[in-house]
Amino acid sequence: MNDQHLVEKPISSEPIFAGNFMKVMRDTVELPNGRHAFREYIKHSGAVAIFALDKDNNIVMERQYRTPVSQVMIEVPAGKIDAGEDYLTCGKRELLEETGYVSDKWDYLGEILPCIGYSTEKIVFYVARDVVFTEAKLDEGEFLEVYTQPLDELLTDAYNGKITDGKTLAGLLLLNGYLAKNK
């Protein structure tokens, strides 16, 4: 497909801010009409999210406080890629660390770009089947609650506004499609 009427050509790219955790870039781009514009965005290393299903297809979920939105959020387990780590290794590590569940049946589910206006972040989703509980190994300073819930209850909570985390809702759509093909 020829998308020259849509594509912004990169002219230059520079870091304009680095905090303790956050890096901000500013790119100059050439618009399809030849004019120049600025684009500011966060440079992100990527993340993994895991739908962990036990043998009865109950799903492992978390409750965690998120300061940017000042509330306890219901979320699918997820975490950032460590330097040099591949996505599946990260998924297994995060699921074990945060929830204590392990599995030897992992499927790639799909991926999402959660924040295309101002972040490079990509989240890769996996499904872990027949998970078994061992013991969580939370990072120092990490506080969360872990529980399991059937998919139909999760969907009800999504439709009635109890779940508002974007990655969790997007992932539930993908999981629905996956389970229709992989009961």
Place this chain on the structure above:
Amino acid sequence: MNDQHLVEKPISSEPIFAGNFMKVMRDTVELPNGRHAFREYIKHSGAVAIFALDKDNNIVMERQYRTPVSQVMIEVPAGKIDAGEDYLTCGKRELLEETGYVSDKWDYLGEILPCIGYSTEKIVFYVARDVVFTEAKLDEGEFLEVYTQPLDELLTDAYNGKITDGKTLAGLLLLNGYLAKNK
């Protein structure tokens, strides 16, 4: 519910970066164990996204280049709140400006927090029914393609990885629930 074992108490909050478009905050918080930690995040004014359905329930979609992810994305029409604007007014304005479609049947669909780790952004979703095409009024420097597609095709494109925009996937889940109740 008593969430004191999860909640991070605000100690202080300060702006640490302001670009042309982006504001970054750094909060100091007290963790449930009494220790202090930093949280960095983007302060965002909020946004609206619109599932615009024609009388045959075809859905108005867009293709738009997004520099942070260096690709043309398939997206539900959406846009940022202007200062002082309410969400529904923003939805009607953005749908008209970006796509040229109008409707007099608007329903609240739900809301998502797309990026709870590092942004305050909230996206409010509406459904506009029986939309009619008039004329798009794109902002100077805005380039996008508008087309319509049936829901089942959109879901297929979501499941096969053709649609990866997080807000669009999350919104499709909510739309699915809505249409099951409001055919």
